[in-house]
Amino acid sequence: MATSLIITTLLPLSLFIIMSGLGLALTVGDFKRVALYPKGATIGLINLILLSPLLGFLIAKLFGLTAALAVGMVLLGASPGGTTANMLTHLARGDTALSVTMTALSSLAAVITTPIFLALASAHFLAGDEALKLDMGPIVVKVLLITLLPLSIGMAIRAFAPAFALRIEPVAKKIATVFFIGVVFVVLGSEYEEIGQHIGVIGPAVLTLNILAMTISYQIARIAKLDSKQSTAIAIELGVHNTTLAMAVGAMVAPELIVPAAVYGVFMFFTAGVFAKIMHRKNSL
Incomplete structure (x- = not known):
């Protein structure tokens, strides 16, 4: 009961801090940038809003997940891109502006699409x-x-006190990261029995979702004749989700629903990091 109370309190608080930090980094121009990258933003958002949840559904079926874990897998797939995707895109020499735009737009859309x-x-x-x-x-x-x-x-702080926003943004990101790590470990600890029983299937399932989402979205972007940097941004956006949102929404319904997002939160940095390192070489040519 106490652990459940911690989760239901810590998850929304962590997400609030993470989204506040994202707002500090955003301006209205980040949303207007869609007009500059219509094809890239459209393909990226379609991948996030439709492809990713569909992959979550198919993988849940393929791996024969229990009903609750299957719902959690779809919920994970339906979560928007995370702010870490922007950093990894930058490190990969991808199109960081496109990445920020997709994160902002998918976060807005998630209010409707995730439920x-x-x-x-x-x-x-x-x-x-x-x-x-x-x-x-x-x-x-x-x-x-x-x-x-x-x-x-x-965003309001960034608009009316830009110097202050830029000064506290790095601190806000560090605090958000600490909260995210804390949330993942608390969730993993609270659901260790459920995870222990199904780790043999949920681990490979979330890893498959992560790798397939990045691979397919990258190939779709290339087929659509987007350049390597834009394709890199789209792929990483599909690989690094806002798992805190998926966990927060899942916790509103049933504890088991948060397991896929918690396990995914451990894997995604390694796989997306490897992809970013590979693309760094390619985008540097």
């Missing part, structure tokens, strides 16, 4: 006695409060 995919996945995987009676209204409101509100606060 929608949660409802769809629940209706498909959970039936009979396991069926969840989801009241989507309160869930959407909670997601709004822990995503758009702090994002707006951060």
